[in-house]
Amino acid sequence: MSAITRDEVAHLARLSRLALADDELDHFAAQLDQIVGAVARVAEVAADDIPPSSHALPLTNVFRPDEVRPCLTPEEALSGAPAVEDDRFRVPRILGEEA
């Protein structure tokens, strides 16, 4: 049973801006398929009386009060940036030539 197709890996790679070669598509399709298969086993043991959940803890309403706390300095904030200009993060062209 193969849940993840090669085309789906190509689609995900494009959304994630990852350049994958043809043999890599096959390679990752098989790996992702195994992961999805492993997770799917949970569904096999889940009975009707177990509601789907997205968290391991049975907690709700964990909030913080609306209070301002100290921020980083711009120097600290930008210290890990590959490129900086005018105290801003500099990023490569967003839309390609075709846009």
Next chain:
Amino acid sequence: MTLMPYDEALERFEPVLGLETHVELGTASKMFCGCSTTFGAPPNTHVCPVCLALPGSLPVANEKAIESTIRIGLALNCTIATWCRFARKNYFYPDMPKNYQISQYDEPLCTDGYLDVEVDGATVRIGIERVHLEEDTGKSTHVGGATGRIHGADYSIVDYNRAGIPLVEIVTKPIPGTDRMAPEIAKAYVTELREVMRSLGVSDVRMEQGSLRCDVNVSLMPRGSSEWGTRTETKNVNSLRSVERAVRGEIERQAAVLASGGRIIQETRHFHEDTGLTTSGRSKEEAQDYRYFPEPDLLPMAPDPEWVASLKAALPELPTVRRRRLQQEWGVSDLDMAAMHNADAIDLVEATVAAGAPAADARKWWMGELARRANESGAALADLPITPAQVAKVTELVASGALNDKLARQVLEGVLAGEGGPEEVVEKRGLRIVNDEGELAALIDQVLAANADAADKVRSGKIAAVGALVGGVMKASRGKADAGRARELILERLGVQE
């Protein structure tokens, strides 16, 4: 771009509207971290490991933002979820450092409400599909290229101060049946929504600063058809007038495309303030696949029904109710009330009345002289450099007989010119009505001597001729005489009784 004239477009097609409005909440701190939300700070000074998505950081939801969203939902007559979650919206774009935005997807906090808006004296009920909470994105500046726009830019620079500010999205249900009133109804809806936000005190809703932003969805269907057409979503609509123009422009554009046998593609379009037209944004090929899933870093929200009930009980008087009450208190017509509403004068008139002015006088000055001045200078009425208390003072000076209307206008002019408060301007410009009897008597002597003919007519019983003499006194005093008293004194002097 070909456009079909609006009237023809409406003869052939029927528009269906949809409006998505984003409101930045006025909390002190961001949605998921303690960074300040103050507008206009130097770039990247309101950022921390959470809103920069540094490894190991975790978001915690701001309780005030959740409360504000629920209050908005209640004011819009929505059902409040008893249990719901945040969702992760994945997309590859540098305005969010996480590569995703925390939003809500299929479990919004508020659903299924409505907002009544008034257009030309009629009430139109706009259905509300959902109200959900998410975080705002950073601000990109595009460098290089001819236009400073993202298209053709060489690279971009990003300031994340805005990233993570709580943002509420309010989505209407599709609005059919607006017919040719579509532009006006869209504008009236956003205006009313803005007032609801103001009355709740949840946002400063300043469109020019981006704390209220609107996306306009428009589709057309041929007359007689019941199948809705493909819609476009116009972004970048940053003023109330633009909402109206964007709807109108999109109707004219789509009508031309459809009439020439073309097809509307579902796309994002950008509104241009200068031309009133839209241009295509992201194309279909780039349409996003957001891969929403429940946000694993945040726990579900389960608003306590008792808390929600207490928030509902504590809602302030909403704008439509307030306008109805004020209209009754002030005793003005529907038309006058609508005019004040359109001119954004209601708050100002209310504050002027609260400062002691009779409602009729407050309305007269704000909607007359002051509206005219605002119009001349292109300023909003509320931005004129005069306070409601100062306007109330002017009405008081008129009521006490110290000023007449003509002098009062000069006092307002002085206040607007920054010469000080009303009393100061009266003093500096010497504008007080002449009711010193001696001074007035001297002026009357002068005028009677210069107008012997008119004086004779009055003496012989033609009392109507006194008008010219009073006019002479007013002129000689440069408008500062008390006209009523002058008339009495002239008649007395000429020995005539009415």
